[in-house]
Amino acid sequence: MSRLLTRVLLDRFVSALIVLSVMLAAIPVLVLLLFVLIKGLPGMLAPGFFTSPPHPVGVPGGGVFNAIIGTLEIVGIGSLLAVPFGTLVGIFLSEYGRNRIGDTVRFVSDVLTGLPSIAFGIFGYTVLVATLHHFSAVSASVALAVLMLPVVLRATETALVLVPQSMREAGLALGAPRWRVTIEVIVPAALGGIVTGALLAMARAAGETAPLLFTALGNDFTQVDPLQPMGALALTVFKNALLPYSDLQDQAWAAALLLVLMVAVTNILARVYVRRIQR
Amino acid sequence: MMTWANMQADVAAPTTHEAEIEIKLDARHVNFFYGDFQALQDASLAVQARKITALIGPSGCGKTTFLRIFNRMHDLTPGTRATGEVLLDGHNVLSPDIDVINLRRQVGMLFQRANPFPKSIYDNVAYGPHILGWSKQQISEIVEESLKDTGLWEEVKDRLQRSALNLSGGQQQRLCLARALAVKPEVILMDEPASALDPIATLRIEELMQELKKRYTIVIVTHNMQQSARVSDFTAFMLMNERRAGEVIEFGPTDDIFNRPKDSRTEDYITGRFG
Ligand SMILES: Nc1ncnc2c1ncn2[C@@H]1O[C@H](COP(=O)(O)OP(=O)(O)OP(=O)(O)O)[C@@H](O)[C@H]1O
Ligand SMILES: [Mg+2]
Numbered sequence: 132m133s134r135l136l137t138r139v140l141l142d143r144f145v146s147a148l149i150v151l152s153v154m155l156a157a158i159p160v161l162v163l164l165l166f167v168l169i170k171g172l173p174g175m176l177a178p179g180f181f182t183s184p185p186h187p188v189g190v191p192g193g194g195v196f197n198a199i200i201g202t203l204e205i206v207g208i209g210s211l212l213a214v215p216f217g218t219l220v221g222i223f224l225s226e227y228g229r230n231r232i233g234d235t236v237r238f239v240s241d242v243l244t245g246l247p248s249i250a251f252g253i254f255g256y257t258v259l260v261a262t263l264h265h266f267s268a269v270s271a272s273v274a275l276a277v278l279m280l281p282v283v284l285r286a287t288e289t290a291l292v293l294v295p296q297s298m299r300e301a302g303l304a305l306g307a308p309r310w311r312v313t314i315e316v317i318v319p320a321a322l323g324g325i326v327t328g329a330l331l332a333m334a335r336a337a338g339e340t341a342p343l344l345f346t347a348l349g350n351d352f353t354q355v356d357p358l359q360p361m362g363a364l365a366l367t368v369f370k371n372a373l374l375p376y377s378d379l380q381d382q383a384w385a386a387a388l389l390l391v392l393m394v395a396v397t398n399i400l401a402r403v404y405v406r407r408i409q410r
Numbered sequence: 411m412m413t414w415a416n417m418q419a420d421v422a423a424p425t426t427h428e429a430e431i432e433i434k435l436d437a438r439h440v441n442f443f444y445g446d447f448q449a450l451q452d453a454s455l456a457v458q459a460r461k462i463t464a465l466i467g468p469s470g471c472g473k474t475t476f477l478r479i480f481n482r483m484h485d486l487t488p489g490t491r492a493t494g495e496v497l498l499d500g501h502n503v504l505s506p507d508i509d510v511i512n513l514r515r516q517v518g519m520l521f522q523r524a525n526p527f528p529k530s531i532y533d534n535v536a537y538g539p540h541i542l543g544w545s546k547q548q549i550s551e552i553v554e555e556s557l558k559d560t561g562l563w564e565e566v567k568d569r570l571q572r573s574a575l576n577l578s579g580g581q582q583q584r585l586c587l588a589r590a591l592a593v594k595p596e597v598i599l600m601d602e603p604a605s606a607l608d609p610i611a612t613l614r615i616e617e618l619m620q621e622l623k624k625r626y627t628i629v630i631v632t633h634n635m636q637q638s639a640r641v642s643d644f645t646a647f648m649l650m651n652e653r654r655a656g657e658v659i660e661f662g663p664t665d666d667i668f669n670r671p672k673d674s675r676t677e678d679y680i681t682g683r684f685g
Contacts, residue, residue: 229488297525300483301586305538305593306515315537320528 286328
């Protein structure tokens with residue numbers, strides 16, 4: 132009886148501990164989200180926030196249309212560069228990378244992960260801005276692509292390594308060549324993890340400011356030419372937050388909220404998609 | 411064609427009254443190494459066509475190792491090495507210039523744990539034929555035929571597009587069998603195919619084996635002596651020697667191995683005195 136009681140009490144205690152840790156982890160995130168929501172909502176509801184580019188300082192109104200287009204385009208081009216290449220390298224690492232070449236690639240990727248993000252900006256500046264002699268969206272995309280690459284390839288590798296070895300054996304035992312088993316069985320089995328990794332990388336890239344400072348530079352006009360300087364939401368947050376105008380500060384909060392929402396929505400869509408293909 | 415007459419002498423040849431016996435798979439003096447560790451020593455086994463041959467023996471004696479050599483699955487484990495010969499219809503599958511892909515189409519495999527692909531039931535069975543480049547029409551016919559051969563058709567015909575992972579363990583194992591049958595192999599290797607299944611599902615698999623042996627040659631590894639006695643025509647008893655390398659101690663018709671073992675170690679194992 133008393134042993135049963137201790138067990139029950141211990142069980143309660145451990146359960147409570149778990150709930151507590153979950154709350155400890157979740158509370159700061161929730162507080163942050165709530166804070167951004169409260170601060171960002173007024174700016175977001177202001178007329179023209181979504182539809183018009185910024186007005187000159189002092190002129191009321193204006194929005195972040197240029198920055199929305201800019202973030203989508205810069206991150207979009209960056210993803211087109213990083214995701215296919217990173218996924219392929221991740222597949223190589225998992226399926227064929229138990230050797231010196233694989234270890235070298237892993238090491239380089241880990242070094243890239245540890246670099247401060249401004250280093251990617253300097254890289255974009257040196258490689259494209261300095262050689263083309265002007266700031267451009269595409270140089271920002273390249274900088275972000277290098278930043279995304281290690282995230283994508285490690286996520287891909289991890290997802291593939293988690294696919295049981297018995298799955299590979301099943302495919303090979305049917306007389307399927309190794310590369311076909313990889314592409315047709317192993318990659319689809321890990322697709323959820325691969326897609327999630329790619330989205331994480333995109334989300335991280337969308338929120339980065341430092342790599343854009345010396346590359347995309349920012350642009351108050353709506354620009355779609357990737358060879359020209361371009362605005363981005365993260366740049367809007369960075370610039371407007373430092374200005375002594377309360378409506379522009381509101382706009383900075385709203386831009387931050389918009390970034391958070393974009394990342395959240397992409398994640399949810401991805402999850403829905405992954406769940407659908409896995410049924 | 412091989413006959414019992416020219417089988418090597420160091421393996422006790424099963425006696426038989428049939429005029430002509432076809433040896434499908436003939437392992438001769440096989441040694442196998444995981445790095446420096448020798449897991450098989452001088453293992454020989456002559457597998458008759460369209461019969462069920464069982465490998466029994468205590469855990470770690472090299473049954474799985476032996477079985478996986480027959481379709482070169484050991485190639486997937488780095489640092490392994492096999493010597494000796496394994497003849498499939500007279501061709502040595504251990505020879506470096508054998509087409510491994512083709513070999514695995516002829517010698518299929520069923521694993522200890524059902525390992526369906528995370529795809530639909532249909533796509534699981536269709537995968538092999540799809541690799542072979544068969545037409546849609548042919549594939550759909552072979553899928554139905556294979557599912558019927560494994561007794562699954564009636565159970566799944568209304569949900570072919572649903573995920574294979576929703577099937578029960580026994581159904582999944584029969585699906586894996588159907589998947590293996592769909593590429594029309596000649597030999598099927600089974601590594602304890604029923605060890606994770608309940609008695610009813612096990613019985614289903616054993617009944618299927620009796621059907622399948624009319625058309626296929628089957629080699630099965632089993633821990634379970636009753637199973638070996640129930641299903642197999644021939645039994646090889648394996649044991650580790652003092653250096654922990656597996657050896658084939660005795661090989662012959664199942665009836666002889668279980669009722670008239672020649673080696674005292676076989677008798678000890680069969681009667682449950684060790685292992
Ligand atoms: N990948 C491996 N690397 C090194 N040694 C291995 C490997 N796989 C098996 N072995 C060793 O080879 C020997 C034979 O193993 P094997 O799996 O063939 O035995 P088994 O008869 O199938 O046993 P069980 O009945 O437990 O399945 C064992 O000593 C085992 O430890
Ligand atoms: Mg085994």
